[in-house]
Amino acid sequence: MKRILITGAAGFLGSHLCDRFINEGFFVIAMDNFITGDSKNISHLLSHPNFEFIEHDVTEFISIAGKVDYILHFASPASPIDYLKIPIQTLKAGSLGTHNLLGLAKAKKARILIASTSEVYGDPLVHPQPETYYGNVSTIGPRGVYDEAKRFQESITMAYHRFHGLETRIARIFNTYGPRMRLNDGRVIPAFIGQILRRERLTVFGDGSQTRSFCYIDDQVEGIYRLLFSDYNKPVNIGNPKEITILDFAKEISKLTDNDTQLTFKQLPKDDPLQRQPDITLAKELLNWEPKVDRSEGIKKTFDYFRDLPDDVLYKKEH
Ligand code: NAD
Ligand code: UDP
Numbered sequence: 213m214k215r216i217l218i219t220g221a222a223g224f225l226g227s228h229l230c231d232r233f234i235n236e237g238f239f240v241i242a243m244d245n246f247i248t249g250d251s252k253n254i255s256h257l258l259s260h261p262n263f264e265f266i267e268h269d270v271t272e273f274i275s276i277a278g279k280v281d282y283i284l285h286f287a288s289p290a291s292p293i294d295y296l297k298i299p300i301q302t303l304k305a306g307s308l309g310t311h312n313l314l315g316l317a318k319a320k321k322a323r324i325l326i327a328s329t330s331e332v333y334g335d336p337l338v339h340p341q342p343e344t345y346y347g348n349v350s351t352i353g354p355r356g357v358y359d360e361a362k363r364f365q366e367s368i369t370m371a372y373h374r375f376h377g378l379e380t381r382i383a384r385i386f387n388t389y390g391p392r393m394r395l396n397d398g399r400v401i402p403a404f405i406g407q408i409l410r411r412e413r414l415t416v417f418g419d420g421s422q423t424r425s426f427c428y429i430d431d432q433v434e435g436i437y438r439l440l441f442s443d444y445n446k447p448v449n450i451g452n453p454k455e456i457t458i459l460d461f462a463k464e465i466s467k468l469t470d471n472d473t474q475l476t477f478k479q480l481p482k483d484d485p486l487q488r489q490p491d492i493t494l495a496k497e498l499l500n501w502e503p504k505v506d507r508s509e510g511i512k513k514t515f516d517y518f519r520d521l522p523d524d525v526l527y528k529k530e531h
Contacts, residue, residue, distance in 0.1 A: 222249030293398030306361025386451025390429030418480030420459025
């Protein structure tokens with residue numbers, strides 16, 4: 213039986229990846245320190261015979277007994293509010309954490325896939341963003357703690373590939389959403405859904421003309437799965453190219469959830485990228501992959517998940 217280590221397993225993406233690999237017949241070793249994750253996301257797996265959970269901070273030395281065939285490194289704070297609140301941990305997860313996991317991959321002769329991000333493109337001057345674009349990131353801005361950690365992560369991963377012959381994969385993940393996001397993690401989709409459920413106004417930052425392109429979790433997991441088993445070691449964009457302004461999205465989500473929610477405009481956070489859309493030509497050619505889930509369908513599934521959460525989660529204030 214193949215054994216896969218998944219870091220960030222109690223988080224949004226990590227927990228869905230655990231489900232996928234368990235369903236594919238792998239033995240899953242899940243690792244998390246719960247800094248932004250939730251044990252509830254993996255509680256259904258704890259009694260599974262092919263699942264083991266290790267509570268551990270990936271920035272500390274990692275020791276795993278037995279063989280490891282694959283590693284997915286997804287441990288990192290991922291929402292702007294999280295990484296502004298815990299900036300040093302964010303830098304460490306991308307740098308020291310990645311170094312530890314690459315060292316482990318080398319020792320175990322495992323193939324490793326790292327979760328990079330569209331944030332490596334910063335506030336992009338090329339649109340849509342192909343993998344060949346080098347990006348426009350402020351090293352010293354508030355988002356730099358995340359963006360630069362991820363850029364370093366890509367660099368050290370390529371260095372391990374070149375110098376140690378390690379089998380590496382780099383997924384540049386664009387905004388992904390779905391069940392198991394934290395309702396109050398500040399990202400726009402859980403933020404809007406929480407506001408709809410609490411009958412509050414939707415907070416549109418800036419004038420809402422900035423764009424994003426939202427990918428449903430099932431499509432993202434499929435893209436990551438295919439990339440892991442491809443033979444391509446350079447970065448690959450995984451995201452949904454359907455782009456929308458945040459203002460239009462606010463109106464759309466009100467309509468999709470049968471609400472006539474009002475809007476309120478708040479200051480645009482510093483260095484908030486003005487446009488973002490993945491060029492997925494490479495993923496289409498290489499992985500024969502493209503997203504299948506429409507935003508309307510994905511939003512409905514995500515809304516249903518949040519609507520069924522208990523009131524204490526709905527009204528929990530995190531910031
Ligand atoms: P998340 O916050 O839900 O999950 C991250 C998980 O990592 C959490 O469970 C957290 O507790 C854990 N973690 C953080 N630091 C850790 C450490 N030092 N040691 C052990 N565990 C640690 O976020 P997510 O959206 O699931 O993101 C997962 C990964 O995907 C991140 O690396 C993120 O950068 C990347 N990514 C996500 C998106 C997205 O849209 N969701 C986009 C681009 C990249
Ligand atoms: N945003 C917003 N209202 C909110 C939360 C976010 O208008 O309550 C905007 C935010 O400024 C950004 C976009 O939505 O332009 C996506 O934000 P998110 O934090 O989800 O992701 P990221 O900025 O990392 O793409």
